[in-house]
Amino acid sequence: xxxxxxxxxxxxxxxxxxxxxxxxxxxxxxxxxxxxxxxxxxxxxxxxxxxxxxxxxxxxxxxxxxxxxxxxxxxxxxxxxxxxxxxxxxxxxxxxxxxxxxxxxxxxxxxxxxxxxxxxxxxxxxxxxxxxxxxxxxxxxxxxxxxxxxxxxxxxxxxxxxxxxxxxxxxxxxxxxxxxxxxxxxxxxxxxxxxxxxxxxxxxxxxxxxxxxxxxxxxxxxxxxxxxxxxxxxxxxxxxxxxxxxxxxxxxxxxxxxxxxxxxxxxxxxxxxxxxxxxxxxxxxxxxxxxxxxxxxxxxxxxxxxxxxxxxxxxxxxxxxxxxxxxxxxxx
Ligand SMILES: NC(=O)c1ccc[n+]([C@@H]2O[C@H](COP(=O)([O-])OP(=O)(O)OC[C@H]3O[C@@H](n4cnc5c(N)ncnc54)[C@H](O)[C@@H]3O)[C@@H](O)[C@H]2O)c1
Ligand SMILES: O=C(O)[C@H](O)CO
Numbered sequence: 236x237x238x239x240x241x242x243x244x245x246x247x248x249x250x251x252x253x254x255x256x257x258x259x260x261x262x263x264x265x266x267x268x269x270x271x272x273x274x275x276x277x278x279x280x281x282x283x284x285x286x287x288x289x290x291x292x293x294x295x296x297x298x299x300x301x302x303x304x305x306x307x308x309x310x311x312x313x314x315x316x317x318x319x320x321x322x323x324x325x326x327x328x329x330x331x332x333x334x335x336x337x338x339x340x341x342x343x344x345x346x347x348x349x350x351x352x353x354x355x356x357x358x359x360x361x362x363x364x365x366x367x368x369x370x371x372x373x374x375x376x377x378x379x380x381x382x383x384x385x386x387x388x389x390x391x392x393x394x395x396x397x398x399x400x401x402x403x404x405x406x407x408x409x410x411x412x413x414x415x416x417x418x419x420x421x422x423x424x425x426x427x428x429x430x431x432x433x434x435x436x437x438x439x440x441x442x443x444x445x446x447x448x449x450x451x452x453x454x455x456x457x458x459x460x461x462x463x464x465x466x467x468x469x470x471x472x473x474x475x476x477x478x479x480x481x482x483x484x485x486x487x488x489x490x491x492x493x494x495x496x497x498x499x500x501x502x503x504x505x506x507x508x509x510x511x512x513x514x515x516x517x518x519x520x521x522x523x524x525x526x527x528x529x530x531x532x533x534x535x536x537x538x539x540x541x542x543x544x545x546x547x548x549x550x551x552x553x554x555x556x557x558x559x560x561x562x563x564x565x566x567x
Pocket of ligand 1: 316317318337338340341344392393394395396397398415416417418449450451452453455456477478479503504529530531532533567
């Protein structure tokens with residue numbers, strides 16, 4: 236990066252005030268005051284002039300955008316953990332380092348995952364709606380029966396930071412932990428999580444009661460939960476996805492819930508966010524699924540921590556060191 240007093244850092248979305256103040260102090264920060272999602276043309280213009288781009292999950296930093304990258308752009312310091320919105324391989328081939336913000340949103344996202352694991356089988360939203368509509372017929376032994384959580388098998392797909400944090404929470408609720416991961420965890424970690432490893436995702440799916448999707452969206456995980464695999468699930472199983480919509484074949488999932496071939500789903504992420512398949516809204520209104528607008532990591536503390544991580548990554552990089560959260564191709 237050329238020697239300049241303050242590098243030009245373009246931030247694509249509004250961030251918490253404390254983070255923006257610090258960004259202004261340290262860098263020549265161009266902030267998005269009205270918080271509008273930037274168009275592809277705006278992103279192209281940003282990469283053409285910036286020293287550092289700070290995008291989020293809502294920005295598509297694809298080959299076309301990166302083809303406009305100017306000679307000064309050496310770092311994309313993404314505000315978020317998932318990097319599927321960035322063509323990392325193309326960025327790297329242009330000598331651009333990519334960083335993310337892992338770890339600081341693990342607990343928040345695991346909490347939201349656990350909230351869905353509880354909310355869907357226990358019919359939490361349906362209960363709320365009955366009261367909101369003034370339609371409570373009164374307590375009855377056979378009314379509004381959900382399914383018990385304790386003793387059920389939870390199958391975690393992607394046992395990384397968030398997957399492991401989900402496992403710890405689910406153990407406390409008496410669930411049995413099963414997992415499928417790209418790499419088996421060390422025995423000592425498996426023991427501490429009391430988790431059973433399945434090399435075969437297919438075999439695990441056929442045995443669990445609730446699936447929690449916690450792997451990144453990569454070319455290898457696109458529709459990992461395909462129509463064929465979803466059919467392996469038991470008819471009374473549930474699926475919870477707080478990772479990325481693209482990991483699950485959403486159309487197949489909808490068909491199966493509609494047909495009663497799956498008990499339900501809890502979804503925080505969708506294939507074409509922020510556009511939602513209207514069938515999902517219909518199923519949610521019918522109490523068959525619970526849907527959330529990508530809120531997994533949405534806490535004030537988490538957003539401030541993410542901003543601090545972005546700042547540390549930029550500062551370390553500008554000072555000539557390897558940033559702590561450099562994304563490597565081997566992670567994808
Ligand atoms: N809903 C939200 O708001 C929210 C918040 C944070 C993160 N996320 C998503 O959660 C994902 C996971 O975050 P993390 O911090 O736990 O990441 P992580 O890297 O710690 O864990 C991901 C795990 O998935 C495994 N994995 C990767 N490819 C796989 C494959 N093909 N098959 C099986 N396992 C595979 C990895 O080995 C790793 O153990 C992120 O990539 C992001 O997409 C969502
Ligand atoms: O990947 C992430 O970090 C979330 O989806 C947004 O915070």
